[in-house]
Structures are given as structure tokens and as C-alpha cells.
Amino acid sequence: MPPRPIDHSDCRSVSEILSRVGDKWTVLVVMTLKTAPLRFNDIKRAVGGISQQMLTRTLRTLERDGMVSRTVYPTVPPQVEYALTDLGQSLAEPVMQLGRWAQTHLGVIHDNRQRYDGSAT
Numbered sequence: 001m002p003p004r005p006i007d008h009s010d011c012r013s014v015s016e017i018l019s020r021v022g023d024k025w026t027v028l029v030v031m032t033l034k035t036a037p038l039r040f041n042d043i044k045r046a047v048g049g050i051s052q053q054m055l056t057r058t059l060r061t062l063e064r065d066g067m068v069s070r071t072v073y074p075t076v077p078p079q080v081e082y083a084l085t086d087l088g089q090s091l092a093e094p095v096m097q098l099g100r101w102a103q104t105h106l107g108v109i110h111d112n113r114q115r116y117d118g119s120a121t
Helices: 011-021 024-033 040-046 052-064 086-119
Strands: 068-073 079-084
Touching: 011 024, 024 040, 024 052, 024 079, 024 086, 040 052, 040 079, 052 068, 079 086
Parallel strands: none
Antiparallel strands: 068 079
16 A cells, blocks of 8 residues: 655644744743743843844734733833733643753753864864
């Protein structure tokens, strides 16, 4: 019996989602919001090196995908708080595992890069 053809109809959608959740800013924002909701400037301080524009874009995309909720409090000036939704929390665990893997293997990867770069010349 010949093998069944692979259904590639979802490949583009899956690739788009993996590209979004694998983005470095998405990873850092999800890790930052894992433990508690935060205001915009608190997130910006915690995620070093991110511009205000990039943080705004990342938060909007995560909100659009249903991974982050945005709550506006009726204060003067209005306070806005961001939190991971249940979907965002479900992403946080594999993101944290990937981060732990990277930290664990950082030295080995660095050594491998140096060895490769030295032999490539």
C-alpha cells in the first residue's frame, strides 16, 4: 500500500504561528508576563533593549492572537495592564523550557561556534 500523501494545507498557518511565538521579543514578553500582569513601562524595563514601538507592536500582536489581555483602568491618567491569557500561559511553559535549554547549553554552543569558526578559515 503506498504511503498516504501529507496534508500540507495548514503548513503556512503553522509556520506563521511558529514565527510569531519564536520571535525574540515575543519570547521575552511572554517570559516577563508569566508570573504577574504588568503595566507597559514595567514590561519595557524588564525586557531590556526593546523599543517602545516594538513593544507596542508585540503586545498588539499577542493581544490579537488571544495570548495577552489588555485591561484599561479608569484612572487619570488611564492605567493599562497586560496579562497572559490561558492561551498565553500555555505558551509560557514551553518558552521557559526552551530558555532553560538555551542557558544549560550556552557554553557548549559557544565552544562549538569557536571551533567551527576556527576551522572554517
